[in-house]
Each structure stands twice: as structure tokens, then as C-alpha cells.
Amino acid sequence: MDDHELAYRIHRTSAIVSVVNSLFRWAGLVGLGVCLVLVVRSLAGQHTDANIMVRMLGDFRFSETVAWMFGAGGVAYGMKQRQLRRSVNESLGTRTSSLERLIDPGRTSSLLTATGQTNPQDQL
Amino acid sequence: MILHPSAGPAVSSLVSIVLLWVLVYWLYRDYRVDLFRHRMFMLRGELFDLAAENPELFHHPAYWAQRTTLNGFLRFAERIGFLSVILGSRVVALDDASVTAAPIARLDELSQDLPPDLRVQLADIRARMHYEVFKQVLFSSPILTATLIPGAAMLLARAATGRLLFRVAPRLYRAGMNAARGMIVRPLDTLAFGLGGGTTEQPFAGAHSAHALVG
Numbered sequence: 001m002d003d004h005e006l007a008y009r010i011h012r013t014s015a016i017v018s019v020v021n022s023l024f025r026w027a028g029l030v031g032l033g034v035c036l037v038l039v040v041r042s043l044a045g046q047h048t049d050a051n052i053m054v055r056m057l058g059d060f061r062f063s064e065t066v067a068w069m070f071g072a073g074g075v076a077y078g079m080k081q082r083q084l085r086r087s088v089n090e091s092l093g094t095r096t097s098s099l100e101r102l103i104d105p106g107r108t109s110s111l112l113t114a115t116g117q118t119n120p121q122d123q124l
Numbered sequence: 125m126i127l128h129p130s131a132g133p134a135v136s137s138l139v140s141i142v143l144l145w146v147l148v149y150w151l152y153r154d155y156r157v158d159l160f161r162h163r164m165f166m167l168r169g170e171l172f173d174l175a176a177e178n179p180e181l182f183h184h185p186a187y188w189a190q191r192t193t194l195n196g197f198l199r200f201a202e203r204i205g206f207l208s209v210i211l212g213s214r215v216v217a218l219d220d221a222s223v224t225a226a227p228i229a230r231l232d233e234l235s236q237d238l239p240p241d242l243r244v245q246l247a248d249i250r251a252r253m254h255y256e257v258f259k260q261v262l263f264s265s266p267i268l269t270a271t272l273i274p275g276a277a278m279l280l281a282r283a284a285t286g287r288l289l290f291r292v293a294p295r296l297y298r299a300g301m302n303a304a305r306g307m308i309v310r311p312l313d314t315l316a317f318g319l320g321g322g323t324t325e326q327p328f329a330g331a332h333s334a335h336a337l338v339g
Contacts, residue, residue, distance in 0.1 A: 006215075010318035013211045017203045025149035032145055036138045043134060064136075071143075078151065082158070100172055104182050108191060108321065110168075110198035116161055118202055 086115040148266050157202045160260045164201070167253055168194045174245055186235035186246055189227035189322070193313055194253060196320025204257065204312065206265045212311030227322070228313050254309050261308060 094114055101107050111119045171190055175181040197204070227234055231250055235243045263269055 006314075007318055009215045010315050013208070013215050014200055014203055014315065014319060016211060017205070017208045020207055021203070021205065025145075025153075028145055028149065029142065032138065032142045036135065036142065039134050039138055075147075075151070082154075085158075096169075103176055104172070106182070108195055110195040110320070112161070112198060116158070116165070119199070122199060 086117070089116045090114045152266075153202075153264065156260065156264045160201050160204070160256060160264075161198055163256045164194055164198045164253070167249055167256070168198070171246075171249055174242070174249075178242060181238075181242065184235075184238065185227065186231055186238060189231060189234060189317075190246060190250060190253075192320040192322040193228040193317050194320070196316030196318065196322070197253070197257065197312075200316065200319045201260070204260050204264060206261060206268055208315065209261055209308050209311060212315050213307065215311065215314065228317060229310060254305075257312055258304060258308060261312075 093116060097107070097109075111122070113119060168191065171187070171194065175187055181187045228250060231246060232243075235246055238246070261268075262272065
């Protein structure tokens with residue numbers, strides 16, 4: 001196998017992995033969404049979905065509401081922390097790479113974005 | 125309005141499962157990728173510092189092989205997982221000559237002309253890189269994490285109760301490491317090296333950074 005053939009196989013494999021991973025997680029989400037719709041429909045009888053949601057909201061207990069808020073707050077906190085970390089990455093990474101290039105002009109790159117995320121050109 | 129009594133809990137449970145799915149397959153997965161990239165950046169920084177102290181290393185094939193592979197892992201971090209191990213094994217058959225395209229597998233050979241302390245430090249960086257890759261394969265897959273870790277913990281707990289562990293452990297460890305190198309590390313090294321921009325034909329044709337892409 002020559003280098004071109006190997007490079008082709010590597011990129012094909014990488015693309016397949018990406019597609020299968022995306023399919024798996026989206027299929028799971030869609031499957032769960034379908035289950036949700038089926039459950040609501042089967043339990044609702046002749047009533048509309050909106051009525052069920054109104055009834056559910058009416059049934060919410062204070063402790064459950066606090067638990068949901070706690071979970072949502074945790075996720076929001078994590079997202080803000082991630083945003084902050086990426087911002088720090090951007091400021092420190094840019095500086096580091098420019099300083100490293102002074103020492104090693106042939107410095108190679110991972111081709112990630114300045115915040116350390118996957119290069120849009122590498123995304124499928 | 126007449127509503128089935130289990131409607132509330134059923135819908136609420138399903139919504140919780142949907143949110144957990146999002147948590148595991150989006151948020152946690154992104155976190156693992158970021159964590160893996162952070163550790164790879166640390167190793168690449170360490171490699172750079174090593175070369176800065178020994179400038180001849182910047183133009184040495186061993187440095188280039190190590191850096192290119194690290195760049196590849198950084199670049200395709202989000203695709204490292206159980207599936208890439210399986211598919212990677214198909215690309216890189218163990219008896220295939222293409223494994224020579226991953227010079228990191230020949231780091232010892234490439235670094236023969238370097239001082240012994242540099243060789244040791246390079247090998248140490250490579251070993252830690254492989255350890256991080258192994259952890260990424262294990263922890264980026266919720267299915268693997270949910271099945272293998274409790275299973276391994278149970279086996280270890282059982283083995284730890286007997287003296288057998290102390291007799292078998294060294295051999296078991298060596299056998300495990302050899303299997304991991306062949307089945308997990310080698311295919312992924314080749315994928316990373318190829319995606320990092322390395323070829324055997326153009327040994328120094330690594331991907332040079334653009335101004336907008338500084339990672």
C-alpha cells in the first residue's frame with residue numbers, strides 16, 4: 001500500500017467514524033423523541049397534547065421544580081465555564097504559538113481554531 | 125379533564141432520559157474531547173520545551189514524528205473512540221507494511237543517535253500520549269465506560285483478595301500492554317500521523333500553521 005492509498009483509507013475511515021457517531025447520537029435522540037410523543041398520545045386519550053402539558057405543569061411539586069432548576073443551573077454554569085476557558089485558550093494560545101514560532105519558524109500546527117476547537121474544514 | 129395517573133411520571137421520566145442522552149452524547153463528549161486536547165497540548169508544549177533546550181531536536185526525525193502524531197491526535201480528537209479503533213485496525217493490518225507510515229512506532233530506532241537522556245524523555249512523552257489515548261478510547265464511549273469499568277473493577281476486587289494477583293500481575297500487565305499496543309495504539313497512531321500531515325515520502329511535510337489557525 002503506498003502513501004496515497006494509505007492517506008485515502010485514513011481519511012475515509014475518519015469520515016466513516018464521524019458519520020456513524022453522529023448517526024448514533026441523533027438516532028437515539030430522535031428515537032427518544034418518538035417515544036415521548038407515543039407516550040403522550042397513548043396516555044392522553046381524546047385530550048390534546050397541550051392539555052397534558054398544562055396538567056403536568058399544574059402537578060409539579062416544589063421539590064421537583066427545585067431539582068430541575070438545580071440541574072439546569074448546573075448545565076448553564078458548565079456552559080459559561082466552558083466559554084470562559086475557550087476565551088482564555090484563545091488569548092494564551094495565540095501568544096504561545098507566536099512566541100514558539102520565534103524559536104522554531106517551521107513550527108507545525110494541529111490546525112485547530114484559535115479557541116482550540118475542531119477546524120470547520122475538518123467537520124463533516 | 126381525565127388523565128391517566130401515570131402520565132406525569134412517564135412523560136417526566138422520558139424527558140429526563142432525553143436530557144441525560146444530551147448530557148452524555150453532547151456535553152460530556154465535548155468535555156472529554158476538550159480534556160483530551162488539553163492534555164495533548166500539555167504534552168506538545170513539553171516536547172517543544174525539550175527541543176528549545178536542545179535546539180538540534182527541532183530538525184530531528186524523532187521530534188518531527190512525535191509532534192506530527194500529537195498534532196494528528198489534537199486534530200481528530202473528537203473521532204477517537206472504540207469505533208475508530210475497530211475501523212483503524214482494518215486500515216492498519218499488523219502485518220501490513222503501511223505501519224511504517226507511523227514513525228512514532230519506530231521512535232526508539234529514530235532516536236538512536238540522540239543522547240540517552242533525550243531518548244528517555246521522548247519515550248516518556250510517547251508513553252504518556254498513549255496512556256491518554258487509551259483513556260480517551262475508554263471514556264469517550266458511554267457504552268464501554270458503563271460495561272468495562274464495572275467489570276474490570278469487579279475482576280480486580282476479586283483478584284486482589286487472593287495472592288494470585290501478585291504472581292500474575294507482572295505477566296498480565298505485559299500481556300495487556302502488548303495487546304493494547306497492537307490493537308489500539310498502533311492503528312490510532314497511524315491515523316493520527318496521517319491526519320497530522322505526515323507521509324513517508326515527504327518526511328518533513330507537516331501541516332504548517334496559518335495565521336488564523338494557531339493551535
